[in-house]
Amino acid sequence: MLPLSLLNAAQNKPMLVELKNGETFNGHLVNCDNFMNITLREVYQTNTEGDRFWKLKECYIRGSTIKYLRVPDTLLDAVKEEQNRARDAGRGARGAFVSGGNRGRGAPSRGGRGGRGGPMRGGRGRGRGA
Amino acid sequence: MSSLQGYVDRRVLLILQDGRVIVGVMVGFDQRSNVVLSDSKERIYSIDAGVEEIPLGLYLVKGDMIVLIGELDDAVDTAVDLGTIHAEPIPPIRY
Amino acid sequence: MLIFSVFKTLTDQQVTVELKNDLSITGVLKSVDQFLNIRLDSIKVLDEARHPHMMAVKNCFIRGSVVRYVQLPSEHVDTQLLEDATRRESLAAVKR
Numbered sequence: 001m002l003p004l005s006l007l008n009a010a011q012n013k014p015m016l017v018e019l020k021n022g023e024t025f026n027g028h029l030v031n032c033d034n035f036m037n038i039t040l041r042e043v044y045q046t047n048t049e050g051d052r053f054w055k056l057k058e059c060y061i062r063g064s065t066i067k068y069l070r071v072p073d074t075l076l077d078a079v080k081e082e083q084n085r086a087r088d089a090g091r092g093a094r095g096a097f098v099s100g101g102n103r104g105r106g107a108p109s110r111g112g113r114g115g116r117g118g119p120m121r122g123g124r125g126r127g128r129g130a
Numbered sequence: 131m132s133s134l135q136g137y138v139d140r141r142v143l144l145i146l147q148d149g150r151v152i153v154g155v156m157v158g159f160d161q162r163s164n165v166v167l168s169d170s171k172e173r174i175y176s177i178d179a180g181v182e183e184i185p186l187g188l189y190l191v192k193g194d195m196i197v198l199i200g201e202l203d204d205a206v207d208t209a210v211d212l213g214t215i216h217a218e219p220i221p222p223i224r225y
Numbered sequence: 226m227l228i229f230s231v232f233k234t235l236t237d238q239q240v241t242v243e244l245k246n247d248l249s250i251t252g253v254l255k256s257v258d259q260f261l262n263i264r265l266d267s268i269k270v271l272d273e274a275r276h277p278h279m280m281a282v283k284n285c286f287i288r289g290s291v292v293r294y295v296q297l298p299s300e301h302v303d304t305q306l307l308e309d310a311t312r313r314e315s316l317a318a319v320k321r
Contacts, residue, residue: 001157001158001166002158002159002160003158003159003160003164003165003166003190004160004164005158006158006166006188006190007190020195036164036192063192064194066192067146067148067191067192067195068189068190068191068192068195069189069190070186070187070188070189070190071187071188071189071190072187072188073168073187073188075188076157076168076188133255133256133258133262133264133286134286137286143278143279143281143282145246145248145278147246147291149246151278163262163288173278175278193288194290196288197244197245197246197287197288197291198244198248198250198285198286198287198288198291199285199286200268200279200282200283200284200285200286201282201283201284201285202281202282203281203282203283204281206280206281206283207280207281210280210281215277217275217276217277217278218275220246220248220276220278221246221247222246223244223245223246223291224245224246225245
């Protein structure tokens, strides 16, 4: 799973961002880009020493100044599930018979990996590794 | 940067530029060696107390902060009683 | 790029990498990439008593940007060849 996929999935989720200078920002992710530039809303900022606090309505952080981001544990499963769905959809779109998004709704064999799409088995059509 | 591929889904130890040590399961990485760790914990070393582990959960570390990523030998790691280990923290990077 | 090639010829040799945080790590060079990131196998940290942090680490990836020195096995470096290659490369750079 790519770090940027995780970040993209974190939109509207709470996160903690520490900068290289030790300042931290707690807030909800509004937006992000491929450089990991981010905007947060409803932010609590602390200084490097951790003894002063500021509340900001919104802030922009340049990706290159970030040390790390801490995101909710639940995001991991959300991203994995989303990737499985995207992969299954990709397979479905290339196989005949199935059309569009409402394929397989309520079908008994939902959920498990593999099995569906018969002739399309094999190396093609899987998501990227990692 | 194919060299990080072997670490995916493994328990790894990260050393950061500021001297922090973080252990966790590597769930992903990219070209810039940005890394995602799940179940991560910071290990805090000190001379006059045993190692303290602080749970951090799901963590995205920027590649430019990373010094080293090591694959943990789980058998060895779990056999060590961290509480008995006293050591100086790893110094931060100085250019 | 020349140094990248030198490192590639040294795969499976034992090297010692000194980092900019003063840690020194000895191990078998497994791979290197264009950033001079290094993969080491069967690693050993110098002065393990002072640095027990990596006790359970058997192999590692080191970011090229934090490497201060790499001690090379001199018997596996053809310095004459390296000198010539360096001259050739710098000559080529001037011409360009």
